[in-house]
Amino acid sequence: MKAIVLRKNGGPGVLQTQEVKKPRPGKGEVGVSVRFAGINYAEILSRKGIYGWAPKKPYIPGMECSGVIEETGEGVCRSRVGERVMVGAKYGCYAEYVVVPDNNAVPVIDGFGYEEAASFLVNYMTAWVALFKMARVGRGEKVLITAAAGGVGTAAIQLAAHAGCEVYGMAGSPQKLELIKSLGAAGAFNYRDPDCFKNLVAATGGVDAVIEMVGGDVFKKSMVSLNTFGRVVVTGFASLDLNKWSPSSWLRTWRDIPRADIGELARKSISVMSSHLGYLLDSEPGKMSQLYDELRGFVLEHGIRPVVNRVFDLEEARLAHEYIESRQSSGKVLLKIGR
Ligand SMILES: NC(=O)c1ccc[n+]([C@@H]2O[C@H](COP(=O)([O-])OP(=O)(O)OC[C@H]3O[C@@H](n4cnc5c(N)ncnc54)[C@H](OP(=O)(O)O)[C@@H]3O)[C@@H](O)[C@H]2O)c1
Numbered sequence: 001m002k003a004i005v006l007r008k009n010g011g012p013g014v015l016q017t018q019e020v021k022k023p024r025p026g027k028g029e030v031g032v033s034v035r036f037a038g039i040n041y042a043e044i045l046s047r048k049g050i051y052g053w054a055p056k057k058p059y060i061p062g063m064e065c066s067g068v069i070e071e072t073g074e075g076v077c078r079s080r081v082g083e084r085v086m087v088g089a090k091y092g093c094y095a096e097y098v099v100v101p102d103n104n105a106v107p108v109i110d111g112f113g114y115e116e117a118a119s120f121l122v123n124y125m126t127a128w129v130a131l132f133k134m135a136r137v138g139r140g141e142k143v144l145i146t147a148a149a150g151g152v153g154t155a156a157i158q159l160a161a162h163a164g165c166e167v168y169g170m171a172g173s174p175q176k177l178e179l180i181k182s183l184g185a186a187g188a189f190n191y192r193d194p195d196c197f198k199n200l201v202a203a204t205g206g207v208d209a210v211i212e213m214v215g216g217d218v219f220k221k222s223m224v225s226l227n228t229f230g231r232v233v234v235t236g237f238a239s240l241d242l243n244k245w246s247p248s249s250w251l252r253t254w255r256d257i258p259r260a261d262i263g264e265l266a267r268k269s270i271s272v273m274s275s276h277l278g279y280l281l282d283s284e285p286g287k288m289s290q291l292y293d294e295l296r297g298f299v300l301e302h303g304i305r306p307v308v309n310r311v312f313d314l315e316e317a318r319l320a321h322e323y324i325e326s327r328q329s330s331g332k333v334l335l336k337i338g339r
Contacts, residue, residue, distance in 0.1 A: 002337075003095035004317050007058040009049030012318040012325070015094075020060075023099040025073035030105050032067040032085060035338040036118035036311070037093040039320055040064070040151065041238060042278075047321065050242045053278040055091050062093025066117035067338060069105060076102045084108040088121040090278065094317060096337055103289065109296060112305070119151070119306035119332035125288070126277050127156035127211070128295045130233040131163070134273045135209040139164035142204050144222065147213040147238055148188070149176035149330040154307045156211050157183045162302040168200060168207065170218070176330050179307070197221040206230070214239045216256035223260070226270045234258045234274040307331030 001022040004015050025031040043061045045051035069083045085105040092098040108117040131137050137160060145156045148169030160167045161184030169180035169188045177188035187203055189196045191214070200207070206227040212219050215237025222232055240256055243249040260272040281288050298304075309331035312320040320333050 001096040002314060003060045004062075004314065005058050006047060006061050009047060009057075012047070012321040014047060015061075015317040015321060017315050017317075020095075022097050025071050025076070025099045027074040028076060028102055029073040029099050030069050030076055030080060030085075030102050031071035031073075031097060031099050032065070032087055032105055033070045033097055033338055034065045034067040034087075034093060034095060035114040035336075036067075037062045037065040037095075037314075037335040037337055038118040038120075038122065038151075039317075039324060039333045039335065040122050041236065041324065044321055044325055048242075049244060053090070053276070060092045060095050060098075062089070062091060062095065062098075062335075064088050064118060064121050065093035065098060065337070066108065066114040067098075070097070072102075080105075084114070084117070086112075086117045086121050088125075088281070094314065094335060094337075096314075103285065106292065109299060115308045115311065115334060116306045118334055119308055122277065123151040123155040123306065123332065124159070124295055124299065125292065126152050126235060126275075127159050128291060128298075129275050129277065129280065130211045130235050131156060131160055131209075133291070134233045134275050135211065135231045137163065137165050137209050140166065141208040142166045142168065142206070142227075144168045144170065144200065144207045144210045144225065145180075145185075145213075146170045146191070146210065146218050146222065147236070148180045148185070149173075150213070150238075151332045152211075152213060152235065154179070154183055154331050157185050158304050159298070161185065162298070162304060166204075168204060170196065170200075170214075171330075172327055179330050183307070191218055197225050201225050209233070211235055212258065213237070215258055216240070219256075219258040223264075223270070223272070226268065228269050230268070230270045232270070232272045234272065309333055311336050 046054035143165045147153045149171040167185045169185045180188040210222040210232045213236035242253045
């Protein structure tokens with residue numbers, strides 16, 4: 001089968017398509033013929049060699065995809081063959097075929113096409129956990145989402161708006177601000193504007209929760225924009241650019257990585273939290289499957305659909321990574337793989 005195999009870390013050019021042996025499902029596993037793979041920012045960090053949850057090289061990257069179950073392993077009901085599924089995985093989805101544990105392949109949500117199905121699991125589960133399990137946002141609360149036009153960001157805007165929150169988004173271009181507002185945000189701000197946070201506080205009087213995915217100054221200013229009892233959930237830090245071979249980048253990373261001082265938190269009675277979907281799936285598979293059922297019900301009730309931005313062919317994975325890294329993307333970027 002055709003797959004991208006990550007043999008060494010580096011720039012987007014290391015993503016080369018190769019012929020590799022098609023895997024077969026073992027006990028408790030299913031084999032899925034892939035239609036679309038969703039690209040996640042974590043795969044860019046893994047490609048660079050700076051992502052803690054990445055497997056050991058060589059491996060096929062790709063944490064999610066949509067497709068059809070072609071084969072089941074021992075102990076898995078044969079009736080699953082032919083089922084349209086959404087797959088969540090640690091790796092393996094930039095390929096024509098992937099083998100995962102039975103539980104990692106869930107039926108495609110009613111009404112979703114294969115593109116939407118490959119855009120759902122990572123972004124919406126991450127946003128659901130951050131909003132409702134960590135920040136525990138409620139109806140009428142003011143919620144700020146940073147990197148709001150991205151994959152997780154667009155999911156978070158939709159979920160928070162449908163939950164009755166007053167949602168604000170931040171992103172890096174006028175087109176992205178328009179997208180954020182079209183998804184239900186009450187306001188959108190460009191963090192390339194030095195007055196961005198001043199304008200946010202002037203418009204809102206301060207926010208009750210922030211889902212923060214940028215790091216550096218954006219994290220620091222998010223803390224300042226919080227109301228009493230406010231919560232920041234650090235879900236990522238896309239602006240950090242750690243290069244293992246450049247000591248000056250170690251210094252910048254040390255400076256920009258989000259951290260909090262207990263004294264400062266106490267003065268305003270605010271909190272900083274963090275969550276990571278991968279570690280949660282490793283440690284709490286039962287709870288995560290319960291959370292998935294809640295999320296699925298909410299999405300069906302509110303008719304929420306993922307924002308698909310652009311589709312590249314598998315052979316163009318390099319271009320797809322470049323597109324996201326250059327901050328041109330909004331919503332989800334996919335690789336088209338199957339028929
Ligand atoms: N904790 C978890 O479990 C979890 C799960 C999934 C993702 N994440 C994290 O959540 C964040 C968003 O992930 P995603 O997959 O949805 O990606 P994405 O938001 O679609 O793409 C990343 C976005 O980050 C923003 N950004 C800000 N500064 C940047 C910089 N210096 N270089 C590149 N991009 C920059 C860009 O938007 P603007 O140009 O609008 O700023 C860019 O579009 C990432 O930090 C990711 O690691 C965490």
